[in-house]
Structures are given as structure tokens and as C-alpha cells.
Amino acid sequence: MGWLAAGDGYEVALMEGRVVARSTSGRAVGRQLKSLPKTLREHPEVDRLRRLAEWLDRHAAACVAQVDTWMVSSLPVPTGLLARVWPDEAWQAALRDLAVVGDDPDEVGFLRDATASGELRVVNLDGETVRLSPETVTLPHPVLLPDLDDLREFAADLGVTQKVEQIHRATWLKPAEVKVGATQVTEFAGGKYASRFGLAARATQLGYKVSGGYATCRVRDAGRVVEAAVWIGEPYWDSEMETGNLTWHDQEGRSLPLSEVGPVAWSEGMRMAAALHAGRQIEEGA
Structure with a gap:
């Protein structure tokens, strides 16, 4: 200007x-x-x-939020759409250097450019700049990326920085076996806060929705919408509070057995629960 x-x-x-x-x-x-x-x-x-x-x-915050939604849900994004928004600096900052996948799910590259003709230029894992023009691309959630550790190492060598947290996003892999009939994870329960207000404030600050007595995170996983929820106490409760168990529900509000929770919903739910637990009061000497 x-x-x-x-x-x-x-x-x-x-x-x-x-x-x-x-x-x-x-x-x-x-x-x-x-x-x-x-x-x-x-x-x-x-x-x-x-x-x-x-x-x-x-506008910049809205661009980052939208790209984060595409990434977390691994939604297919029209290549033509990326080409149209790329000249906008805010969109470009949100998209640049994200790992993308085109027609071949095994071919991952870091997005570097999108031309007006709808062609994407990406740096592949051989360090070569290649051109892609698929109808759609996905910005995969990191838990779905193969060889994530190798990808992180390559990104460091390449000097990749991402506006939207993707390859360095904290991830949790779902155990190969879960208890039959189990519906909740207790690993991050019991994190003490001085008040329910402080716990709710941390959830909001982290970008999670607070609804009733829960902090929630909605994710589209394998074609269906799943909501992870952590109990944080009734809104009117104004004394010491602890983080509760982590659960998942479908769009109808049905509690999902852990065996039905997909890898992305699992990772994002655990990420939320861990972040809330990390803000707990730490006793001296503990």
C-alpha cells in the first residue's frame, strides 16, 4: 500500500x-x-x-481457521479454489508449505505455489519441485501421514514453516486394542484448577467450544462428524474443579465405544484433553 x-x-x-x-x-x-x-x-x-x-x-485469522478445518478433517479441496485464493497474501500464508496429497495417496509434497491455471507446485520428498493438477487435493491430518517422523526431519532440512500447525501438531495414535465396551479415556482426568471459570477460560483460549459442562472438539473423521468432549463442570460451579474423562459422541449424541473412534477423532480428542490437563495447578514438590 x-x-x-x-x-x-x-x-x-x-x-x-x-x-x-x-x-x-x-x-x-x-x-x-x-x-x-x-x-x-x-x-x-x-x-x-x-x-x-x-x-x-x-481476515488472516479466518483464513487460518478455514485451512485448519480442511486439514483436521482431511477434506478434499478443489485445486481451482486454491489457485483462486493464492494471490491473497493471507490465504497464501495459511496454505504455503502445508503437506498436500493429490491423486496418488503415497505422493506427499509441500505446497509452494498455485498458478492461475489451477496447477500446484510442490516440493516432494526427493527435494524436487513438481507440478500437480489434480481436481482436488487433501491437506492430511498428520496422524494419517505415513512416515511422519521422516517427513518432519525432511521439513526441518527444507526450512519449512507452517502457519497452520500440521506436521508438528501433537498426535496420539489409537492403541491397537481397546477394552471391549469402554467409552471413555481417563488418562487426563483429575487436572485441578482453582475454579471452573479458569478451566473454561483455558478451553476457550485454546480454541475449543465450551457447551454446558463440557469442552468440546468437533472433527470430521472417515466421512462422519464426531465430537470429543471433556467434562469441565457445571457453568454455575464456582469453586475448585478438575478435568473429567474424555468421551466421543456421534451427531445424534450417541456415546461412541472407543473401538468406533477413528484415528483423527482419537488424536484430536486426546490433544484437547492433554492441553486442558497441562494447564492444571502443580503442587510444590510434585
Whole structure:
């Protein structure tokens, strides 16, 4: 964005999310100022740029949230859609360097570019830039990626950084065998908080929904929607509280046996429960 005239002797612009000014007269002409002069702080152009910055922040957050939803649920995304949004810097930042899979589920690459013609350019695990033009791609949840440890090592060598947490996302593999008829995991229960309010606040801060007495996480896994839930206490409870057990439910609210919980729903539910437990009060000497 270019410089805009604002008041006598100044121009303003939006740089790296903040409004900056420079002088257009005197000895400091063309020099960017360390702070906004007092006379500009309420100027209409400055106010407009501040509101634009706020909108850009919301837009960037919305892009990250949408891409995170695609990734967590491993939803097929039209290649043409990626090509259309790629010129937008916020979309590009959210998508760049994510591991993608096209027509061949065994061919994983890191997304580096999307052309107007709908062609994707990815760096494959041989370090080569290849072109893909499938009708759709998926941004797989890391628990579904084969050889994840090798992929993480390669990403480190390549200098990959991801705006949306994917390959370095904490994952939990479902045990090969679970107790017959079991419906809950108790591993992260018993994390003490000073109040239910503090526990609910941590859940919200982490991006989880708080509904009634539960912190919840909804995931699309293997074509169906599953909700993981951790008991955090009744809303009106205002004293010490502990994290409860982790359970999963289908769209009809039916409690799922652990044997029916898919790998993504399992991993995301355990990730939520572990994060809530990690915020617990730690007793001295423990």
C-alpha cells in the first residue's frame, strides 16, 4: 500500500499491521518517523488505516481457521479454489508449505505455489519441485501421514514453516486394542484448577467450544462428524474443579465405544484433553 496524504506535511501508510508516518517537508522529508505525531492520531486517514489493519487481522485469522478445518478433517479441496485464493497474501500464508496429497495417496509434497491455471507446485520428498493438477487435493491430518517422523526431519532440512500447525501438531495414535465396551479415556482426568471459570477460560483460549459442562472438539473423521468432549463442570460451579474423562459422541449424541473412534477423532480428542490437563495447578514438590 502506498503513502497517503494526512494533514500538513505528513503522509501515512500501513506497514506490517501498524500505521506509520513520514514527513513531506523540512529536513526530515521522506524519513519514516518513529511514532505518529500527536496531530495525526485522530486524523481520518489514520483511523481508516487502523480499521483496515483490524479487518486484515480478522481476515488472516479466518483464513487460518478455514485451512485448519480442511486439514483436521482431511477434506478434499478443489485445486481451482486454491489457485483462486493464492494471490491473497493471507490465504497464501495459511496454505504455503502445508503437506498436500493429490491423486496418488503415497505422493506427499509441500505446497509452494498455485498458478492461475489451477496447477500446484510442490516440493516432494526427493527435494524436487513438481507440478500437480489434480481436481482436488487433501491437506492430511498428520496422524494419517505415513512416515511422519521422516517427513518432519525432511521439513526441518527444507526450512519449512507452517502457519497452520500440521506436521508438528501433537498426535496420539489409537492403541491397537481397546477394552471391549469402554467409552471413555481417563488418562487426563483429575487436572485441578482453582475454579471452573479458569478451566473454561483455558478451553476457550485454546480454541475449543465450551457447551454446558463440557469442552468440546468437533472433527470430521472417515466421512462422519464426531465430537470429543471433556467434562469441565457445571457453568454455575464456582469453586475448585478438575478435568473429567474424555468421551466421543456421534451427531445424534450417541456415546461412541472407543473401538468406533477413528484415528483423527482419537488424536484430536486426546490433544484437547492433554492441553486442558497441562494447564492444571502443580503442587510444590510434585
